[in-house]
Amino acid sequence: MLMLCTTSPNQSWVSPSSYQYINPNPLKPRFIFFRPNSRTSLFGAKFRVPATTLAGTTHRKNADKNVKIGVLCELGNLKEAVEMVCGSESSDLDSAAYCSVLELCAGNKSLKDGKRVHSVLCEHGVNVDGYVGAKLVFMYVHCGDLREARRVFDALSDRKVFLWNLMINEYAKVRDFREGVCLFGKMVECGVELNSYTFSCVFKCFAALGCVREGEWVHGYLYKLRFGSDSNVVNSLMAFYFKNGRVESARKVFDALRERDVVSWNSMISAYVSNGAPEKGIEIFREMVWSGIDVDLATIINVLMACSDCGNVVLGRVVHGYAMKGGFDVDVALCNSVLDMYSKCGDLSDALRVFEKMGRRSVLSWTSMIAGYVREALSDKAIELFCEMETDGVIPDVYTITSILHACACSGSLEKGKDIHKYIREHDMDSSLFVCNSLMDMYAKCGSMEDADSVFSHMPMKDIVSWNTMIGGYSKNCLPNEALELFSDMQRKFKPDSMTLASVLPACASLAALDRGQEIHGYLLRHGYFLDQYVANALVDMYVKCGVLILARVLFEMIPVKDLISYTVIIAGYGMHGFGKEAIAAFNEMTKAEIEPDSISFISILYACSHSGLVQEGWRFFDIMRNDYKIEPMLEHYACMVDLLARTGNLTKAYKFINMMPIEPDATVWGSLLCGCRIHHDVKLAEKVAEHVFELEPENTGYYILLANIYAEAEKWEEVKKLRERIGRRSLKKNPGCSWIEIKGKVNIFVAGGTSHPDAMKIESLVKKFRSRMKEDGYNPKMQYALINADEVEKEVALCAHSEKLAIAFGILNTPPRKTIRVTKNLRVCGDCHEMAKFISRTSRREIVLRDSNRFHHMKDGNCSCRGFW
Incomplete structure (x- = not known):
């Protein structure tokens, strides 16, 4: 039935969405049915409506409801649209209405409403195997219910x-x-x-x-x-x-x-950079430019990252200039990339210029600048900038906090580090694993292991980095027992990695805990960690410091690619054990391998020369360092040269050398000469040198004891007494002599004069037995090392109670015959203990390896590897 459209002056046209198109034949004209206005009646009040017209009216009502839902959805009125759907009968709505509402649910991420519409669909028995089903899946996906989305998806037969x-x-x-x-x-x-x-x-x-x-x-x-x-x-x-x-x-x-688009080129550049090949990324960029492809912002940022990673500041400047000409420099992300590039390339002046010109600085801008200062060892500047950042009202993020903690760690700024820790707690950043690990590292490097342990204990979650940081911190802060104990705890929760092993091996080296070190050696071999350079170097160092130089050398030869650290470790090891010529051979081998020595490797070779009395060789290396490698000598190098001259009896030359030094000598330099005075019994020069030492380090009792030894050897007991009184007036405490020996994995510690050990009686008896046999062989005990002005019996008792004698005796009592005795002492071994150890090595037919604070003494058949140079 064709319905004519009439309009009255107060009647408006309905929206295009309110009419239906009926086009049974594309060649015939279309008839348009309009929804009548509510205020206009097309039929009289008494007009009888046929049944067909009633059906049409129902159809129009349904069409009206669909249209209204569509309009509500277009307006974003989700609540009313859903209510209309839920209040409709099964035949009221078409699929378009359902789809419109589901799409709006997805857009608003309203899972609750989406489920209501889905429930209506199920109740009305609507077929969801077409467009409606697709919209349902779409809604569930966007609302985050992937499981329900999959259930609907699997039920569809027609899945596009x-x-x-x-x-x-x-x-x-x-x-x-x-x-x-x-x-x-x-x-x-x-x-x-x-x-x-x-x-x-x-x-x-x-x-x-x-x-x-x-x-x-x-x-x-x-x-x-x-x-x-x-x-x-x-x-x-x-x-x-x-x-x-x-x-x-x-x-x-x-x-x-x-046909490569800009995305393809950018992908290649970015991928090379992220895979550690920034140079190749730059090559691709050059090919891109030659190919005539226009670069975009992403290209520039990727190339700047490549320049940062490979330190190509020249290209970085060119790209920066191009970005400025292209108008890209207004973008904050680009400015941050430019700043980061200059910072990582070490050009802090240009980085600062970019930073100061930035109109808007993000937290990344400040962090890049702070990190740049830290990299260039300008930690104080980094801390200043962080304070300025706080004043500027910029809230630091995790990366800023970790950067400033690293600055505090490098500069040893414990108090500032504690301030940062307070800030972290106040802003609830201590739940971040990354932040907590950085905090522990800062405390460890500042020497505050108690604070580091407090952070570690309160961490809700720990990763392997957390454990490694603590183990490494204990090792570096001379707390080897704590490091080994924590390593044992860790193994119950985590599998050690290469960094764990490289951190715990120095603890074994510090304690000379050979058995424990060998256990770790076995573990790392089974898990293939010896191929890691750091682990291999730490293992060689452990065997060196445990006195097993032969095995250290074998492992050194097994390292596939030796680096500077590998050679420095073995050179220092030869020096500690008194093998100066072997140390020189290793140094020459290093230079032949085209590995350039640094200041540390020169300290090691000079130390080796001094402990073997190789004067000419020592001077030659000192000159090579200055002239060939242009390395300016540090106090440690001068100390080695003074030690070399003093040990070989050139005391006057050593004194003149100190006075001619271009830098102010410290207590270590003067102390080296004082040691030489003890070896060569020059009391007069020792007194002059000692005053310099006492002025520089008035609290160090070790130098007072060294001078007391010199007086005692000269039997100047009155001077020894005066020194004791001087120590008393200053309330100084002498570090007690302490020695330890590892038996079956357990470290046994002995203190001078100590009687608390369970085997104290047996140990004392064995020491006295050796002393008697020494006297029978014509050896006269060196009573001056008792450092007391008493009768011979009292001096004898004092000497027999020295810690290294007790440890050696304990080792003989508790190890099988012929087994090597390995003892470590915290101070320099005294002359009497040195002689007794040589005697015991001959009479017991055992090798004794005694490590004191200065070097190793390998005693075998009554001879010592030090040859008197200690």
């Missing part, structure tokens, strides 16, 4: 490719990559026609899972389907190969691409 892609992509977003790959497999089985977005989605999953073989299969499949020229697909494929470290495969894909 965009739905498969949507589901695979969503699984990738929630990191359920395996399910994404499984869904892709089902998609292929069902014969769904794949598109470029499908491959982009699935390559994300393959990249995350490391499924190289499967990815290569899909690579071949996409070429079979002729997607090889699609830049989006190829970009995803390259990203997949790069993510799995298949750089060459990605490059082949890139080279085969005929």
Whole structure:
């Protein structure tokens, strides 16, 4: 029935969405049915409406409801639209209305309303196998209910490719990559026609899972389907190969691409940079420019990152200039990249210029500048900038906090570090594992292990970095027992990695805990950690300091690629054990390998020369360091040269050398000469030198004891008494003599004069037995080392109670015959103990390895490796 449209002056046209098109034949004219205005009646009050007209009226009412829902959805009125859907009868609404509401639910992420609409669909028995079903899946995905989305998806018989892609992509977003790959497999089985977005989605999953073989299969499949020229697909494929470290495969894909867009070039540059090959990223950038491709902001940022990583400040400046000409320099992200590039390349002046010119500085800008100062060892400047940042009202993030904590660690600014810790607590940042690890590292490097332990104990979660930081902190702060104890605790919760082993081995070295060190050696061999350079070097150092130089040398030779640290460790090891010529041979081997020595390696070789009495060789290396390598001598180098001259009896030359030094000598330099005075019994010079030492380090009792030894050897007991009184007036405490020996993995400690050990009676008896046999052989005890002016019996008792004698005797009582005795002492071994150890090595037919604070003494058959140089 054709209804004519009449309009009155007060009647408005209805919206286009309120009419239906009836076009049974495209060649015939269309008839348009308009919804009448509520204020206009087309029929008289008494007009009888036929049944067909009533049906039409119902149809129009339904159409009106659909239209109203559509309008509500367009206006974003979700609440009323959902209420209309829920209040409708099963036949009232068409699929378009349901789809509109579901789309609005998805846009508003209103899962509750979406579920209500789904419930209505089920109640009304609406077929959801078409467009409505797709909208349902879309709604559940966008509202975060992936499980329900999958249930609806699986029930659909007609699943378009965009739905498969949507589901695979969503699984990738929630990191359920395996399910994404499984869904892709089902998609292929069902014969769904794949598109470029499908491959982009699935390559994300393959990249995350490391499924190289499967990815290569899909690579071949996409070429079979002729997607090889699609830049989006190829970009995803390259990203997949790069993510799995298949750089060459990605490059082949890139080279085969005929039409490369800017995204392809940017992907290659970014991928090379992220895979640690910034130079290759720069090469790609040059090819891109030569190819005439216009660079965009992403290109510039990627190239600046490459310049940062490889230190190419020249190219960085060129790119910076290009960015300024192109008007990119107004972008904050670019300015931060430029700032970071200058900072990492060590050009802080240009970095500061960029920083000061920035109109708006983000937290990243401040952090980059702070980190730059820290890298250049300008920790105080970094701390100043952090304070300025706080004044400027910029809230630091985790990276800022960790950077400033690193600055405090490098400068030893414990108080400032504690202020930062207070800030962290006040702003609830102490839940961050990254921040807590940095806090512990700061406290450890500032020497406050109690504070580090407090942070460690209160951490809700710990990772392996947390344990390694604490173990390494204990090792470096001369707390080896705590380091080993924590290492044992860690093994119950975490599997040690290479950093753990490199941190705990120095603790074994410090204690000379050979048995424990050998256990760790076995562990690292079983797990292949010896190939790690740091671990290998730490293992060699451990054996050196445990006195097993032969094994240290064997392991040194086994290191596949030796670095400067490897050679420095073995050179220092030879020096500690008194093998100066072998140390020189290792140094020459290092230079032949074209490894350039640094100031530390020169300290090691000069130390080796001084402990072997190699005067000419020592002067030669000192000159080589200054002239050939242009290394300015530090106090440690001068101390080694003074020690070399003093040990060999050139006391006057040593004194003149000190007075001619271009830098002010410290207590270590004067102390080296004082040691030489003791060896060569020059009391007069010792007194003159001692005054310099006491002035520089008035609290160090070790130098007072050294001078007392010199007086005692000259039997100047009155001077010894005066020194004791001087120590008493200053309330100084002498470090007690302490020695330790490891038996069956347990470290046994002995203190001078101590009688608390369970085997004290047996130990004392054995020491007296050795002393009697020494006298029978004609040896006269060196009573002056008792450091008391008493009768011979009292001096004898005092000497027999020295800690190293007690430890050696304990070792003989508790180890099988012929087993090497290894003892460590915290102070320099005295002359009497040195002689007794040599005697015991001969009579017991045992090798005794005695490590004091200065060097190793290998006693065998009555001889010592030090040859008197200690």
